[in-house]
Amino acid sequence: MIVGIILVLGLIVLYVWALYNQFVTIKTRIQASIQEIGNQLKRQANLIPNLTAAVKGYFKQEKEIFALITEARKAVLEALKEANAQKLVDASEKMQRALAPIRALFESTPQLRSAEPTVKLMDELRDTADKVMYARRTLIDLTADYNIKIVTFPSNLVAKIFGFKPEPGLKTPTEGEHLEVSAEELKTPKVGESL
Amino acid sequence: MINVYELQDSNKRRSALVIAAFIAFVVVVGWVFARLFDYGPGAIGIALIFAGLMSFASYWWGDKIILTLSNARPADRQRDFQFFTVAENLAMAAQIPMPKLYVIEDSAPNAFATGRNPQHAVVCATTGLLQKLDRSELEGVIAHEISHIKNYDTRLMSIVTILVGMITLLSDWFLRGARFGRGKDRSEGSLGVFLLLLGVFLALLSPLIAKLMQLALSRRREFLADSSAAMLTRYPGGLARALEKIAADQEPLEVANKATAHLYIVNPLKNFHSGVGWFAGLFNTHPPIEERIRILREMR
Numbered sequence: 118m119i120v121g122i123i124l125v126l127g128l129i130v131l132y133v134w135a136l137y138n139q140f141v142t143i144k145t146r147i148q149a150s151i152q153e154i155g156n157q158l159k160r161q162a163n164l165i166p167n168l169t170a171a172v173k174g175y176f177k178q179e180k181e182i183f184a185l186i187t188e189a190r191k192a193v194l195e196a197l198k199e200a201n202a203q204k205l206v207d208a209s210e211k212m213q214r215a216l217a218p219i220r221a222l223f224e225s226t227p228q229l230r231s232a233e234p235t236v237k238l239m240d241e242l243r244d245t246a247d248k249v250m251y252a253r254r255t256l257i258d259l260t261a262d263y264n265i266k267i268v269t270f271p272s273n274l275v276a277k278i279f280g281f282k283p284e285p286g287l288k289t290p291t292e293g294e295h296l297e298v299s300a301e302e303l304k305t306p307k308v309g310e311s312l
Numbered sequence: 313m314i315n316v317y318e319l320q321d322s323n324k325r326r327s328a329l330v331i332a333a334f335i336a337f338v339v340v341v342g343w344v345f346a347r348l349f350d351y352g353p354g355a356i357g358i359a360l361i362f363a364g365l366m367s368f369a370s371y372w373w374g375d376k377i378i379l380t381l382s383n384a385r386p387a388d389r390q391r392d393f394q395f396f397t398v399a400e401n402l403a404m405a406a407q408i409p410m411p412k413l414y415v416i417e418d419s420a421p422n423a424f425a426t427g428r429n430p431q432h433a434v435v436c437a438t439t440g441l442l443q444k445l446d447r448s449e450l451e452g453v454i455a456h457e458i459s460h461i462k463n464y465d466t467r468l469m470s471i472v473t474i475l476v477g478m479i480t481l482l483s484d485w486f487l488r489g490a491r492f493g494r495g496k497d498r499s500e501g502s503l504g505v506f507l508l509l510l511g512v513f514l515a516l517l518s519p520l521i522a523k524l525m526q527l528a529l530s531r532r533r534e535f536l537a538d539s540s541a542a543m544l545t546r547y548p549g550g551l552a553r554a555l556e557k558i559a560a561d562q563e564p565l566e567v568a569n570k571a572t573a574h575l576y577i578v579n580p581l582k583n584f585h586s587g588v589g590w591f592a593g594l595f596n597t598h599p600p601i602e603e604r605i606r607i608l609r610e611m612r
Contacts, residue, residue: 146407153404237393240393240394240397243447244393244397244401247397247398247401248397248400248401248404251401251402251404251405252404254405254546255404255405255407
């Protein structure tokens with residue numbers, strides 16, 4: 118009888134222990150992916166001046182395009198100061214949109230595509246964009262896991278004991294918007310096809 | 313139409329089914345041998361240890377052995393930029409440590425993954441693959457390899473190899489014993505003759521059956537890796553296009569041989585594919601590439 122009770126108690130302690138560790142691990146990973154987004158945006162921001170220098174003189178409406186990029190760069194630097202995931206992602210999307218004309222130019226201009234440094238630059242930019250995309254998706258997945266664990270039985274009891282709160286993550290309020298994100302992600306590889 | 317999550321679940325279920333059938337087969341054959349030929353539990357244990365020792369080397373040092381056999385050089389970020397960065401990204405997405413990357417100088421496009429666990433994993437690609445595929449196609453292929461690592465396919469196939477080896481050893485010992493007239497005294501008439509015949513039959517066929525089950529499992533794991541890859545990249549089209557390109561390529565991979573063929577993303581021994589029909593399909597390490605492409609194209 119006593120052995121039985123001890124066994125059951127032991128199992129419960131093990132379960133709580135494992136769950137606590139899971140919560141903490143996911144939380145750390147969420148932080149890490151936010152940091153990864155930040156790191157990549159920093160890297161991207163450092164590459165931009167070289168890029169604008171490389172494509173100077175190719176555009177007719179150069180001023181507007183460069184102004185958009187400068188503005189996006191400012192938004193990125195601002196978001197980096199706060200280290201807020203949502204702001205980082207918004208800034209990175211703004212930057213992607215601002216860079217779109219340069220990608221188009223790159224694809225339609227053989228001179229640029231044969232210049233080794235520019236190709237390298239475009240490759241690096243593609244990679245930072247990919248890394249932000251994967252880090253963002255990891256963040257969304259992890260947050261979903263974490264928040265589901267916090268509300269479902271019996272892990273919600275453990276969360277309550279240790280005071281784990283739901284993570285804000287990134288905004289994906291409706292099914293529709295979530296689908297929009299993945300449609301956007303499908304588009305990204307297309308850019309690379311002719312890289 | 314089936315979504316990626318359902319496909320992955322169904323692949324995992326079928327894989328588990330094949331593994332269960334395999335273990336059941338090994339247990340039954342082991343038991344029959346023990347009963348018929350007085351092996352006793354000791355002999356089965358010894359067979360298991362022997363087979364285990366033989367596969368242990370390939371399990372523990374497998375990555376190094378295979379890389380040496382295939383003449384691979386380590387990849388670097390400057391020279392193999394796309395390969396390196398794509399692997400970095402997918403390792404992050406799969407939440408495994410970054411695998412070691414190697415490149416084989418060969419114009420036939422192919423790739424493989426090995427290593428006993430995600431901490432000791434190796435992904436290897438040929439220069440042909442890196443030159444012929446664009447970034448999203450390469451992403452599909454590397455995602456397939458990373459999935460093999462994440463699903464512990466190398467470990468699974470090592471265990472299965474140990475079991476196949478055990479069956480082969482048991483039947484081999486029996487055939488030897490029967491030839492030299494050892495084993496049970498079989499002078500009790502027609503029943504004894506029948507049992508002996510059954511034993512010979514089993515001894516001859518069981519290694520083949522075990523091997524076929526191993527191949528069936530290998531094909532299952534390929535499908536699973538395909539669907540997990542689609543899950544990682546959320547873009548099954550990339551891998552489908554890559555498979556089309558690899559299938560269209562006629563060059564055989566020179567460094568591959570029968571021992572390493574099952575590791576690659578597509579069977580590198582192209583002439584093995586020439587057999588058609590259900591029977592030839594039984595002996596393939598990989599499912600038909602057309603079927604893999606069709607399933608990837610149907611994914612959402």
